[in-house]
Amino acid sequence: MDSKENALSNLEELRLRLDSGEMRSARSLIADLRPAELARLLESLPLQERAVVWEMVDPELGGDVLVEVGEEVRDGLIEGMEIAELIAAIDGMELDDLADLVADLPETLTQEVLRSMDQQDRDRLHHVLAYDEDSAGGLMNIDVVTVRADVTLEVVIRYLHARGEIPDGTDSIFVVNRENEYQGVLLLTRLVTQDPNLSVAEVMSTDVDSIPANTPSENVVWEFENRDLLSAAVTDKDNHVVGRITVDDVLDVVRDEAEHSLMGAAGLDEEDDMFAPAAKSALRRSLWLGINLATAFLAASVVDIFQATLDKIVLLAVLMPVVPSMGGVAGTQSLTIMTRAIALGQIDKTNTRGIFRKEILVGIWNGLLWAFVVATFTYLWFGDYRIGAVIAGAMAINLVAAAGAGFAIPLMLKKMDIDPALAGGVVLTTVTDVVGYMSFLGLGALFLL
Amino acid sequence: MDSKENALSNLEELRLRLDSGEMRSARSLIADLRPAELARLLESLPLQERAVVWEMVDPELGGDVLVEVGEEVRDGLIEGMEIAELIAAIDGMELDDLADLVADLPETLTQEVLRSMDQQDRDRLHHVLAYDEDSAGGLMNIDVVTVRADVTLEVVIRYLHARGEIPDGTDSIFVVNRENEYQGVLLLTRLVTQDPNLSVAEVMSTDVDSIPANTPSENVVWEFENRDLLSAAVTDKDNHVVGRITVDDVLDVVRDEAEHSLMGAAGLDEEDDMFAPAAKSALRRSLWLGINLATAFLAASVVDIFQATLDKIVLLAVLMPVVPSMGGVAGTQSLTIMTRAIALGQIDKTNTRGIFRKEILVGIWNGLLWAFVVATFTYLWFGDYRIGAVIAGAMAINLVAAAGAGFAIPLMLKKMDIDPALAGGVVLTTVTDVVGYMSFLGLGALFLL
Numbered sequence: 001m002d003s004k005e006n007a008l009s010n011l012e013e014l015r016l017r018l019d020s021g022e023m024r025s026a027r028s029l030i031a032d033l034r035p036a037e038l039a040r041l042l043e044s045l046p047l048q049e050r051a052v053v054w055e056m057v058d059p060e061l062g063g064d065v066l067v068e069v070g071e072e073v074r075d076g077l078i079e080g081m082e083i084a085e086l087i088a089a090i091d092g093m094e095l096d097d098l099a100d101l102v103a104d105l106p107e108t109l110t111q112e113v114l115r116s117m118d119q120q121d122r123d124r125l126h127h128v129l130a131y132d133e134d135s136a137g138g139l140m141n142i143d144v145v146t147v148r149a150d151v152t153l154e155v156v157i158r159y160l161h162a163r164g165e166i167p168d169g170t171d172s173i174f175v176v177n178r179e180n181e182y183q184g185v186l187l188l189t190r191l192v193t194q195d196p197n198l199s200v201a202e203v204m205s206t207d208v209d210s211i212p213a214n215t216p217s218e219n220v221v222w223e224f225e226n227r228d229l230l231s232a233a234v235t236d237k238d239n240h241v242v243g244r245i246t247v248d249d250v251l252d253v254v255r256d257e258a259e260h261s262l263m264g265a266a267g268l269d270e271e272d273d274m275f276a277p278a279a280k281s282a283l284r285r286s287l288w289l290g291i292n293l294a295t296a297f298l299a300a301s302v303v304d305i306f307q308a309t310l311d312k313i314v315l316l317a318v319l320m321p322v323v324p325s326m327g328g329v330a331g332t333q334s335l336t337i338m339t340r341a342i343a344l345g346q347i348d349k350t351n352t353r354g355i356f357r358k359e360i361l362v363g364i365w366n367g368l369l370w371a372f373v374v375a376t377f378t379y380l381w382f383g384d385y386r387i388g389a390v391i392a393g394a395m396a397i398n399l400v401a402a403a404g405a406g407f408a409i410p411l412m413l414k415k416m417d418i419d420p421a422l423a424g425g426v427v428l429t430t431v432t433d434v435v436g437y438m439s440f441l442g443l444g445a446l447f448l449l
Numbered sequence: 450m451d452s453k454e455n456a457l458s459n460l461e462e463l464r465l466r467l468d469s470g471e472m473r474s475a476r477s478l479i480a481d482l483r484p485a486e487l488a489r490l491l492e493s494l495p496l497q498e499r500a501v502v503w504e505m506v507d508p509e510l511g512g513d514v515l516v517e518v519g520e521e522v523r524d525g526l527i528e529g530m531e532i533a534e535l536i537a538a539i540d541g542m543e544l545d546d547l548a549d550l551v552a553d554l555p556e557t558l559t560q561e562v563l564r565s566m567d568q569q570d571r572d573r574l575h576h577v578l579a580y581d582e583d584s585a586g587g588l589m590n591i592d593v594v595t596v597r598a599d600v601t602l603e604v605v606i607r608y609l610h611a612r613g614e615i616p617d618g619t620d621s622i623f624v625v626n627r628e629n630e631y632q633g634v635l636l637l638t639r640l641v642t643q644d645p646n647l648s649v650a651e652v653m654s655t656d657v658d659s660i661p662a663n664t665p666s667e668n669v670v671w672e673f674e675n676r677d678l679l680s681a682a683v684t685d686k687d688n689h690v691v692g693r694i695t696v697d698d699v700l701d702v703v704r705d706e707a708e709h710s711l712m713g714a715a716g717l718d719e720e721d722d723m724f725a726p727a728a729k730s731a732l733r734r735s736l737w738l739g740i741n742l743a744t745a746f747l748a749a750s751v752v753d754i755f756q757a758t759l760d761k762i763v764l765l766a767v768l769m770p771v772v773p774s775m776g777g778v779a780g781t782q783s784l785t786i787m788t789r790a791i792a793l794g795q796i797d798k799t800n801t802r803g804i805f806r807k808e809i810l811v812g813i814w815n816g817l818l819w820a821f822v823v824a825t826f827t828y829l830w831f832g833d834y835r836i837g838a839v840i841a842g843a844m845a846i847n848l849v850a851a852a853g854a855g856f857a858i859p860l861m862l863k864k865m866d867i868d869p870a871l872a873g874g875v876v877l878t879t880v881t882d883v884v885g886y887m888s889f890l891g892l893g894a895l896f897l898l
Contacts (some may be wrong), residue, residue: 011795011797011799011800012797012799015799015800016799020736034675034676035694036674036675036676037675040793040795041793043793043795044790044793044796044800045800046800046803049697090492101730136554136811149665153503157641160641160642161641161642161643161644163642163784164642164643165638165642166638166639166641166642168677169620169677169679170638171620171637171679184829188620188637188638188641189614189615189617189619189637191641191647192609192610192615192640192641193609193610193612193613193614193615194610195610224700225485225486225697225700225701225704226483226485226486227483228617228618228697230618230620230679230696232698236837247679247694247696247697247700248674248677248678248679248743250700251673251674251696251699251700251703252674254700254703254704254707255674255703255709255774258707258711259789260711261707261711262707262710262711262785262789263785263789265779265785266778266781266782266784266785267782268782268785268786270789274786274790274804274807275804275807277810278807278810278813278814279814281811282810282811282814282815283814285779285782285811285815286815286818287821288494288778288782289775289778289779289815289819290822292774292775292778293775293819293822293823295774296770296771296774296775297771297826298769299770299774300767300768300769300770303766303767303769303770306768307763307764307766307767308498310759310763310767311763314756314759314760314766315756317752317759317763317769318749318752318753318756318759320749320752320766320769320770321745321748321749321752321769321770321773321882321886322742322745322746322748322749324770325741325744325745325882326654326738326741326742326745329716329737329738329741330734330738332715333715333716333717333734333737335715335717336711336712336717337717337723340711340712340719341723343494344489344493345460345489346460346489346492346493346494346723347493348460348461349461350460350461350464350465351460351464351493351494351495352726354495355723355724358723358724358727361727362727362730362731362733362734364727365727365728365732366731366735366738367733368732369735370735370738370742373739373742373863374742377746392791402772433770433774437770441456446620
């Protein structure tokens with residue numbers, strides 16, 4: 001049950017068996033894994049071994065594995081498949097997963113896949129594909145069970161027995177009127193505990209709203225978290241029930257958002273293959289390096305202004321890294337707090353002033369504290385109180401500027417529709433570098449020459 | 450339904466009403482919010498307004514709101530409450546939430562709260578408190594419904610009707626034997642669709658394992674994600690069912706983990722109050738600044754070695770920021786990829802070599818690419834091909850070193866039981882700064898003097 005350690009030992013164990021040619025026992029190990037586990041395993045294998053293991057995966061699980069792996073790994077796996085294999089793999093997939101997969105296929109493959117489906121499935125798929133992938137419509141399944149409010153629970157039970165099965169993860173049945181308009185939900189927990197002679201109307205919950213199909217994914221997450229929902233009805237603009245979202249899909253969105261922020265902040269894409277060819281990865285990562293080079297040369301051009309000063313006082317060059325570096329750290333702290341608060345919807349014009357004042361005050365406090373520390377340290381090192389005073393002044397200036405930048409940059413980026421979690425760090429360190437070099441070398445030029 | 454925008458307009462709207470003294474209408478707005486929404490609202494209010502709004506919150510929701518807010522905000526809210534108010538607020542809370550709350554209370558308050566409970570509730574609470582907060586036992590609720598395998602579904606239904614209600618979010622009933630040992634789960638979806646004359650044994654699922662109570666939270670998350678569970682039984686070491694975990698608690702863990710990584714990487718604590726007094730926040734944030742100051746002075750001491758060189762060639766001082774900065778970005782990319790793969794359990798000794806080779810190759814590629822670019826640019830700027838050659842050489846060295854450091858640091862930290870997501874960045878930039886200054890100024894000293 002300690003499944004993370006299991007995944008690790010699975011990986012090691014599998015590699016050992018592959019290495020020693022024990023294909024049969026490798027195969028039996030693979031047969032025990034679930035799609036999500038298989039996906040993580042495949043992602044962690046170099047290309048050749050990945051191809052071998054992929055061959056061993058139960059074709060029926062193929063589609064679910066393809067949905068779970070990152071885009072680039074998926075493309076690689078699909079490339080090696082016959083069209084017939086692909087069609088077999090996607091057979092029996094849940095519609096929302098299938099839609100995600102089909103949306104990422106090359107056009108020619110999409111056509112083949114659609115041709116392989118019967119008319120009804122094709123219509124259903126088109127229905128989901130019509131919505132943005134990152135909206136409630138893109139997240140939903142259309143396998144909903146609905147009942148009318150005016151029947152008794154006994155009738156509902158009889159209807160369910162006649163159906164014989166309802167989709168996995170169903171915790172509630174949606175209540176609709178004659179026009180298929182959403183009325184509320186009948187929780188299974190109520191259905192199995194209440195008097196069968198009661199009507200659905202008497203037992204249903206009407207305080208859970210449905211989610212409009214065009215609601216962005218992040219707001220769907222918000223809704224599920226705020227209300228501890230297990231599932232929710234999705235409705236079109238006329239309040240007709242068109243599908244349902246289950247909490248496992250919401251969990252995936254939360255996970256994906258977190259990964260996207262984490263990887264994006266380093267200029268990476270969470271969909272990339274860890275084992276992509278080095279030249280390809282290098283090229284992809286170089287955009288971020290190119291942007292950084294521009295900002296580094298901007299910093300160098302600031303230093304360049306003070307060539308004459310540096311030429312006379314070489315100690316300034318020695319201590320030059322300290323002030324920008326501290327500004328970067330302090331600014332990142334303010335930036336992180338703001339970025340998170342914006343993501344949680346906690347910032348608006350009514351409280352920005354209070355936060356601004358707070359951050360600037362923190363900048364002043366830490367500016368003074370570290371000005372004192374760094375001045376003392378510099379004096380002890382070089383025995384020159386004047387250079388200590390210069391670095392102290394620059395430190396105070398840069399930490400206050402850093403607090404201001406950390407506060408303002410996320411708000412500005414947000415206004416420009418750029419995700420602060422992705423671009424905030426680069427913009428911030430550009431500011432703290434420029435202000436850091438400028439203040440330190442500028443004060444040096446003013447007072448030491 | 451666009452709830453994030455709603456939260457924002459709630460905040461603005463509320464502030465407007467408070468400002469204009471419309472207390473009654475502010476109160477009615479607050480009455481419409483759920484605990485999670487109230488929590489985010491309270492967190493986003495400065496202290497004075499927060500106290501006013503907290504007074505307006507329905508006392509029955511108090512406990513649920515207290516669990517949702519960050520620790521520091523919670524402490525502030527509790528400080529202003531009478532003990533009787535606190536006891537009223539926690540009445541009716543779910544046991545896992547109550548345990549989280551009680552675990553964070555000051556000792557004297559804990560005693561008061563425990564005294565206010567009846568013997569049975571106290572015993573139940575002690576039961577949950579006995580487990581680590583970050584384990585399956587700490588996440589679980591103990592309100593489980595169990596049945597025996599040898600009864601028919603009809604008997605189960607009669608039993609449930611007699612109970613009259615089962616806990617919210619129940620999607621399955623646990624099947625146990627006479628000794629209360631876990632046997633499997635009876636899904637409600639099966640209960641309502643299958644022939645009532647069938648026995649539980651014929652309808653139950655036996656392929657879902659229970660989760661041992663001492664399983665760490667992150668492995669619980671793994672289990673829920675891999676198996677798309679809505680709930681799972683928690684068992685003690687003798688396989689007795691002691692509780693159940695529901696997916697909404699798992700969602701909270703995923704959210705908390707993501708926030709912890711994000712905030713921790715900047716040396717921040719996600720439990721801190723955005724509106725804590727500036728002096729307090731400054732002091733808390735200064736640990737990270739202190740560590741950074743030490744690394745900045747380490748970098749300065751490297752530069753110090755080359756005082757004589759800098760004294761002769763001031764251009765080296767001007768271009769000094771470029772190489773360390775690029776190394777920091779490239780290294781962070783390798784670091785982020787490794788840290789994520791470790792967190793996903795995708796790294797072990799069978800595939801580290803392949804990843805190492807890949808990362809070093811990427812370092813070489815990007816090292817050569819940016820060496821060329823920066824040499825060209827430097828030549829164009831200063832018209833000196835020799836300094837262009839020096840910066841190119843340093844760039845190539847530092848980007849390869851950065852790739853190696855980004856690969857190795859997370860593995861080393863992991864081995865030392867330090868979370869790479871928190872400490873990795875600081876250690877990495879120390880390496881890339883030192884190597885960056887050393888290689889650039891060192892090559893300069895070697896070839897330009």
